[in-house]
Amino acid sequence: MFVIAFIAIYFMSRPTLEDDGSYSPSSLALNLGTVSVTDFEDIKYTKYQGERSKILVIFTEKKNLEMKNGKMFSTGNHPVEALVPMLHLKNAGFDFEIVTPSGNPVVFEMWAFPNEDENVKAFYNEYKSNFEQPKNLIDFMNNSFANDSSYAAVFVPGGHGAMIDLPEDRNVAKVLNWANDRDLFTITLCHGPGALLSTTLDNQKFLYDGYKMAVFPDAVDEMTPIIGYLPGQMKNGVSERLKNLGATIVNTESDQTVCIDRKLITGASPLASNELGKLAAETLLNELTKWTYNNDLWKIKLIVLFITLVGIGNYFQSIDLYIVGNIFVLLFPVAVYFAVKVFNKRVNKLNSKTYGFGFNKFASTFLLGVGLALALQTFVLLISNLFFGVEIEFNGFKNDFEKPHLNLLTTLILVGIWEEFYFRGLVFNTFLNLLLAFTSPL
Numbered sequence: 001m002f003v004i005a006f007i008a009i010y011f012m013s014r015p016t017l018e019d020d021g022s023y024s025p026s027s028l029a030l031n032l033g034t035v036s037v038t039d040f041e042d043i044k045y046t047k048y049q050g051e052r053s054k055i056l057v058i059f060t061e062k063k064n065l066e067m068k069n070g071k072m073f074s075t076g077n078h079p080v081e082a083l084v085p086m087l088h089l090k091n092a093g094f095d096f097e098i099v100t101p102s103g104n105p106v107v108f109e110m111w112a113f114p115n116e117d118e119n120v121k122a123f124y125n126e127y128k129s130n131f132e133q134p135k136n137l138i139d140f141m142n143n144s145f146a147n148d149s150s151y152a153a154v155f156v157p158g159g160h161g162a163m164i165d166l167p168e169d170r171n172v173a174k175v176l177n178w179a180n181d182r183d184l185f186t187i188t189l190c191h192g193p194g195a196l197l198s199t200t201l202d203n204q205k206f207l208y209d210g211y212k213m214a215v216f217p218d219a220v221d222e223m224t225p226i227i228g229y230l231p232g233q234m235k236n237g238v239s240e241r242l243k244n245l246g247a248t249i250v251n252t253e254s255d256q257t258v259c260i261d262r263k264l265i266t267g268a269s270p271l272a273s274n275e276l277g278k279l280a281a282e283t284l285l286n287e288l289t290k291w292t293y294n295n296d297l298w299k300i301k302l303i304v305l306f307i308t309l310v311g312i313g314n315y316f317q318s319i320d321l322y323i324v325g326n327i328f329v330l331l332f333p334v335a336v337y338f339a340v341k342v343f344n345k346r347v348n349k350l351n352s353k354t355y356g357f358g359f360n361k362f363a364s365t366f367l368l369g370v371g372l373a374l375a376l377q378t379f380v381l382l383i384s385n386l387f388f389g390v391e392i393e394f395n396g397f398k399n400d401f402e403k404p405h406l407n408l409l410t411t412l413i414l415v416g417i418w419e420e421f422y423f424r425g426l427v428f429n430t431f432l433n434l435l436l437a438f439t440s441p442l
Helices: 002-012 027-033 079-091 118-126 128-132 137-144 170-181 192-203 218-227 239-244 270-318 322-346 359-388 402-433
Strands: 054-058 064-066 072-074 095-100 151-156 185-189 258-261 264-267
Touching (some): 054 079, 054 170, 079 151, 095 128, 095 137, 137 170, 151 192, 151 270, 170 185, 170 192, 185 192, 185 270, 258 270
Parallel strands (some): 054 095, 151 185, 185 264
Antiparallel strands (some): 258 264
């Protein structure tokens, strides 16, 4: 009996040879590592109604992952790791921009498809045409990088297929940096975090150095050939590489662990798919609706602050306390400066570099503007004297000389701040994010 059992286990643990010469998991591995029905929870979320309703989903288009022994593992995107989180996000009111690196069809590990899960099957069939004809990642970068106001997150599903091409794809790195710069969320699980390795290409610093994340453990991958899940040992793992780059891996098992650190949301394995979907949906709803509900109140508070600062400044000026009055008036452009930075970052998802100037750029532009205005004033005075006989007497600080000049400087600063920072820095970029037909000259 022992011999028969041993022989049965031996044959059940042999990977299955496919027509193209690759190997899919053994029957034993499929019994142990896949499910016919997922643990998806059909939660009734309050659907998101704002403009940032799109999620960019980057799928791999590759199927075969080479092992150390030269055998090919038949892989792709794990259907549970892709479809269950997307189900949660769809139920929360989000839609998807589905892309692959070259625009080739999405490849799924169909041997892992939960064929008795009606929710997953319905979702898959709904988006099947998008999976078969996804958009090209390069086209997305060319068309949507500038007009990105409709995006809330980037999602990289798991599956060993993510380890084939995504870690070496410079366009994936550009998208991850774009998401980070725009303060968008990045969602990934299992082997999907392998895509994060792309941010180190061309000797760049790892974008997620110091982040906590949940990832599929290399130690588990090393054990799976025993049951025939993999046809051999992988050439490269994912968890130890991320750890060596400065990430903190929060799990040691292929379990339900999920993790959020800043704008990075991760899960440990297929078992974490449902929990990751819930965490991602709830986090995006909380973050986006928070700003949707608070934006109008935030604007009202700013208007009150601006009016108060200028009003106090004008009061002190009216009672001849010009220095004190001008200090308060000058607090107005300071408030505008920081208000625009916050608004662009939180609402327009832009940072100073993105919309063309930071403090140094603003300071140089402002000094140039004030200098030109003072030069123009001097030129007018000289023309008045030389050609029209207007007598000009320079009395130093006599006869309240400082008052009109301080007022002039204050006015110049207010106008300069308003034009340079409020209009060009806020209004113009808001127009751009509303997808109006502008081309930014910045």
